[in-house]
Amino acid sequence: MKAAIIGASGYTGADLIRILDSHPDIEISAITSRKYLGKSVWKAHPSMRNLKLRFTEYTKDVDADVIFLALPHTASMEKVPELLETGVKVIDLSADFRLKDVKIWEKTYGAKHTAPNLIEKAVYGLPELHREEIKKADFVSGTGCEATAGILALAPLQGKADKVIIDVKVGGSAAGSTGNAGTHYPARAGNVRPYAPVKHRHQEEIKQETGFEVSMTAHAVDLVRGILATCHIPNFSEDVSKLYRDFYKDSPFIRITPKDPKFLPNPKYVVGSNYCDIGVVTDEEHKRTVVFSAIDNLVKGASGQAIQCMNLMFGLKEETGLEALPLYPA
Ligand SMILES: NC(=O)c1ccc[n+]([C@@H]2O[C@H](COP(=O)([O-])OP(=O)(O)OC[C@H]3O[C@@H](n4cnc5c(N)ncnc54)[C@H](OP(=O)(O)O)[C@@H]3O)[C@@H](O)[C@H]2O)c1
Known part of the structure; x- marks a missing residue:
């Protein structure tokens, strides 16, 4: 399966790349960044010196079975509607689709929601509480x-x-x-x-x-x-x-x-x-x-959990690619 990461130059993007790189069922097909456009992945993430990936420009027609958005809130909701229209599965790590009540979202985040019609479609991406819904979902919202x-x-x-x-x-x-x-x-x-x-x-x-x-x-x-x-x-x-x-x-x-x-x-x-x-x-x-x-806020709190959801959405064993023990001592 092919996975693309939008906003891959940040911290959750880095952990998505790190975990997906050794996931047995995934090939990373695209990583996007505006700041590092055209540059090798290790220019943003020096720990990835051996990876051959290069940052590309965002396009809704990216070649992927699943797309992770690792963007700040409000930036995600600009892209989610057009991505879902292409039929691809989407996992958004931002806060844009976590809250079911748009009024509470707008009060909490101090912004106008521009895709309120998709809030209902987003499954809250916490497998421990929503495992069966995530298995059937095309669109999952990451959790805080x-x-x-x-x-x-x-x-x-x-x-x-x-x-x-x-x-x-x-x-x-x-x-x-x-x-x-x-x-x-x-x-x-x-x-x-x-x-x-x-x-x-x-x-x-x-x-x-x-x-x-x-x-x-x-x-x-x-x-x-x-x-x-x-x-x-x-x-x-x-x-x-x-x-x-x-x-x-x-x-x-x-x-x-x-x-x-x-x-x-x-x-x-x-x-x-x-x-x-x-x-x-x-x-x-x-x-x-x-x-x-x-x-770990970047793993169970963000990228690891998003990949746990991806495994469920594609009928894979929930733990695939995520079984590494914690770093200790760290
Ligand atoms: N950090 C955590 O522990 C954590 C945990 C759970 C959820 N989250 C959520 O995950 C999302 C990403 O967090 P992060 O910590 O990875 O943030 P980050 O390190 O700031 O990375 C965000 C990336 O998004 C890109 N970006 C910024 N503004 C953009 C815009 N307007 N349009 C397109 N791309 C833009 C930037 O890349 P370029 O400038 O290179 O394009 C940047 O590298 C956030 O919504 C955050 O709330 C984070």
Whole structure:
């Protein structure tokens, strides 16, 4: 099968190329970039010095069975309609088609949605919750990285509890490859800093997918890759370890950890992989449950998950091309 990546010079584009390059069923037929047009892939991604790929210009008639869009939000929705018209399968990593309510999308992202008619068609690309729909889909929306960590941590508790406070710690690559004052080395190195104290955009995705009333606070931490989500559920302290194991028994990328702090979810144990580690601890005395989840934002939070969806859309084994263990130590 042929796969094309639109916006391949950025961080999620790089991880799509890295994983698809060793996928046994995929040939990368095109990678596009405006900035690196005509240049070898390694000019943008020096780690790919041995690859023969070259950046080309975007065209809707690209030769591919599946197209990944790794563009900023609002740039994707300009291209998705004409791509879908060609009959190709599309996986969009941006936020443009994640939220089912266009009014909430427009409020959250502060822009006018230009393809609202396609929102319904987009399947939310989280295989652990939407596996059967993804298998039948022509159009899948990638999920937010912090949203992925939050949703996977909370999904088994749907209907058991309703209110959650999520404290999320995020590595710098989640902000993409274009730097700003907040991602500059002196601001980030050796530091932990709240960057979205309330009203984080991904709250709406978590609410949509879990039904929880979500209040989220996000911190930028001194990591390149990785997310740790700490979900505090007040007035709830049932032992739910078995519930979690049962809920995810058919989900090959979810690993439920022991309660021992030495083994609880930790970005260091998932970096470079498509795994999501989840651990649950209860505080009976204060009636509180804490659920931790850790992912690599560029893999399970973006490109790896998109390829997991592609595998399902094409009837391949869900794990194909994604079975590598995390980098450790990293
Ligand atoms: N980073 C993460 O951890 C993460 C996780 C989940 C989802 N996402 C989502 O994935 C998407 C890509 O994220 P990223 O981190 O890879 O961003 P990035 O590093 O900034 O890359 C985006 C790429 O899109 C291209 N681009 C930018 N504006 C464009 C436009 N108006 N039209 C066409 N191409 C344009 C750029 O390439 P050229 O300038 O070379 O054309 C750039 O390399 C975003 O929507 C993001 O929200 C990111």
